[in-house]
Amino acid sequence: xxxxxxxxxxxxxxxxxxxxxxxxxxxxxxxxxxxxxxxxxxxxxxxxxxxxxxxxxxxxxxxxxxxxxxxxxxxxxxxxxxxxxxxxxxxxxxxxxxxxxxxxxxxxxxxxxxxxxxxxxxxxxxxxxxxxxxxxxxxxxxxxxxxxxxxxxxxxxxxxxxxxxxxxxxxxxxxxxxxxxxxxxxxxxxxxxxxxxxxxxxxxxxxxxxxxxxxxxxxxxxxxxxxxxxxxxxxxxxxxxxxxxxxxxxxxxxxxxxxxxxxxxxxxxxxxxxxxxxxxxxxxxxxxxxxxxxxxxxxxxxxxxxxxxxxxxxxxxxxxxxxxxxxxxxxxxxxxxxxxxxxxxxxxxxxxxxxxxxxxxxxxxxxxxxxxxxxxxxxxxxxxxxxxxxxxxxxxxxxxxxxxxxxxxxxxxxxxxxxxxxxxxxxxxxxxxxxxxxxxxxxxxxxxxxxxxxxxxxxxxxxxxxxxxxxxxxxxxxxxxxxxxxxxxxxxxxxxxxxxxxxxxxxxxxxxxxxxxxxxxxxxxxxxxxxxxxxxxxxxxxxxxxxxxxxxxxxxxxxxxxxx
Ligand SMILES: Nc1ncnc2c1ncn2[C@@H]1O[C@H](COP(=O)(O)OP(=O)(O)OP(=O)(O)O)[C@@H](O)[C@H]1O
Numbered sequence: 148x149x150x151x152x153x154x155x156x157x158x159x160x161x162x163x164x165x166x167x168x169x170x171x172x173x174x175x176x177x178x179x180x181x182x183x184x185x186x187x188x189x190x191x192x193x194x195x196x197x198x199x200x201x202x203x204x205x206x207x208x209x210x211x212x213x214x215x216x217x218x219x220x221x222x223x224x225x226x227x228x229x230x231x232x233x234x235x236x237x238x239x240x241x242x243x244x245x246x247x248x249x250x251x252x253x254x255x256x257x258x259x260x261x262x263x264x265x266x267x268x269x270x271x272x273x274x275x276x277x278x279x280x281x282x283x284x285x286x287x288x289x290x291x292x293x294x295x296x297x298x299x300x301x302x303x304x305x306x307x308x309x310x311x312x313x314x315x316x317x318x319x320x321x322x323x324x325x326x327x328x329x330x331x332x333x334x335x336x337x338x339x340x341x342x343x344x345x346x347x348x349x350x351x352x353x354x355x356x357x358x359x360x361x362x363x364x365x366x367x368x369x370x371x372x373x374x375x376x377x378x379x380x381x382x383x384x385x386x387x388x389x390x391x392x393x394x395x396x397x398x399x400x401x402x403x404x405x406x407x408x409x410x411x412x413x414x415x416x417x418x419x420x421x422x423x424x425x426x427x428x429x430x431x432x433x434x435x436x437x438x439x440x441x442x443x444x445x446x447x448x449x450x451x452x453x454x455x456x457x458x459x460x461x462x463x464x465x466x467x468x469x470x471x472x473x474x475x476x477x478x479x480x481x482x483x484x485x486x487x488x489x490x491x492x493x494x495x496x497x498x499x500x501x502x503x504x505x506x507x508x509x510x511x512x513x514x515x516x517x518x519x520x521x522x523x524x525x526x527x528x529x530x531x532x533x534x535x536x537x538x539x540x541x542x543x544x545x546x547x548x549x550x551x552x553x554x555x556x557x558x559x560x561x562x563x564x565x566x567x568x569x570x571x572x573x574x575x576x577x578x579x580x581x582x583x584x585x586x587x588x589x590x591x592x593x594x595x596x597x598x599x600x601x602x603x604x605x606x607x608x609x610x611x612x613x614x615x616x617x618x619x620x621x622x623x624x625x626x627x628x629x630x631x632x633x634x635x636x637x638x639x640x641x642x643x644x645x646x647x648x649x650x651x652x653x654x655x656x657x658x659x660x661x662x663x664x665x666x667x668x669x670x671x672x673x674x675x676x677x678x679x680x681x682x683x684x685x686x687x688x689x690x691x692x693x694x695x696x697x698x699x700x701x702x703x704x705x706x707x708x709x710x711x
Pocket of ligand 1: 294295296297298299300326327328329330331332352353354355356357358360396397398399400663
């Protein structure tokens with residue numbers, strides 16, 4: 148194996164031989180972690196080796212599969228004389244692998260075809276590579292796919308058939324596909340019908356609304372199977388065992404963008420194939436002792452709740468409905484009065500610490516054990532503090548918006564997101580309180596979501612990293628006994644006489660949007676459940692800039708994914 152780099156030499160070689168790649172003779176070696184090839188140029192007359200070209204290598208964890216290639220001409224695009232090549236080297240195999248493109252964080256499938264004269268050698272290569280790939284136990288073999296045919300621009304089925312299914316077939320992953328026939332079809336099927344033992348993961352083809360259905364289906368099914376009462380706000384929820392893949396095909400693909408870094412079906416499919424795993428926190432939302440919904444991205448009261456309520460009235464306008472509703476809600480400039488109580492997250496950084504949650508994020512690595520969680524619950528119960536008792540803080544005020552983000556909520560329009568430093572899986576949410584302010588000030592705050600300026604650097608905005616929070620809209624008449632007692636949790640739901648809505652001067656009830664759905668109650672209680680689900684994703688990768696500011700092309704970076 149002359150010429151291959153030293154550390155490759157050190158690794159146990161599985162197979163090496165001289166093959167033909169295009170018009171070059173190459174030395175090819177497969178080790179336990181990498182497939183490497185290096186070209187040898189020969190003098191045409193003497194057949195003597197005159198130079199070596201650069202070594203190319205693909206980490207084994209980025210290889211999708213190796214296949215016998217019957218049609219040599221397929222690989223003949225770059226060859227001067229494919230017909231002659233076919234006669235001289237009639238056997239060939241193609242290795243498909245994941246490669247980065249120059250477009251931001253998008254992955255594509257690359258192919259490299261090697262030719263040889265010997266059929267046995269060709270088959271040996273295919274066998275060895277596929278045997279090594281089968282040792283990656285994190286890769287799915289069987290998937291349950293739900294497609295929303297009406298999501299976004301109604302391209303879900305086409306996107307799946309044209310872009311995703313061929314890749315899954317190439318990677319030898321089987322898929323049972325269900326095209327949904329109504330809203331909540333996927334959720335109900337997961338809760339009561341799907342035989343989840345048959346699958347290694349669930350795939351959602353649609354937007355954030357469709358993902359929310361799958362999320363609810365999986366969490367509810369898991370809690371039911373483990374006899375957990377989800378109506379109790381303090382129930383310890385059991386994490387879901389199946390991972391979820393998101394193929395973006397909706398009008399809002401915020402969750403896909405925030406966990407993969409791109410809204411691209413092929414990129415998402417490749418993350419599923421290589422078996423990526425990204426844990427994610429989930430918020431449970433209750434009203435009194437009644438479960439309302441789960442949330443993984445944004446719980447928004449006031450401005451965002453009003454935008455969504457208005458946009459729902461104009462669904463026929465498609466994605467443009469959000470822009471229209473945004474302008475209308477901004478012009479109406481409503482504010483709402485209420486009390487927000489929250490339990491701050493200690494030793495978890497702050498929403499303004501500028502530490503971005505990126506692939507391999509240190510803050511999200513730690514998974515707290517059941518013992519840790521029990522200890523924390525105990526200390527929350529015993530540690531009294533001056534503000535509200537039991538470690539809770541209480542703020543009363545008039546707010547234009549109250550937002551709780553469990554992730555950055557990045558999207559192509561706001562690449563840093565609503566909560567730029569929020570983490571995907573650290574067991575906390577970032578609570579953003581925008582107090583009543585002038586129209587112009589609110590506009591400045593909104594504008595900063597699209598620029599590099601700090602959107603929290605305003606006197607009327609405050610942010611807190613929290614584990615739990617409650618909200619109680621302003622009530623008319625005397626406060627209840629619970630409210631007077633100063634216990635923030637009971638007082639959240641103690642007051643029962645809401646004020647009637649009074650137009651745009653505040654005091655009326657706003658509505659909460661929970662990952663794009665409107666909640667039926669304004670008084671809610673929210674708890675963050677750390678790492679309750681896992682996605683086929685790896686978080687947003689830092690872009691490696693080359694001179695000229697472009698991301699490098701080539702295979703994905705080797706990760707510490709070793710065959711087990
Ligand atoms: N077959 C179906 N018919 C009608 N509605 C469906 C169907 N399948 C799923 N849905 C519902 O459609 C809603 C929107 O789906 P999805 O998120 O995929 O698209 P979207 O265009 O991004 O919508 P949104 O922006 O409102 O989330 C989801 O809440 C889901 O419950």
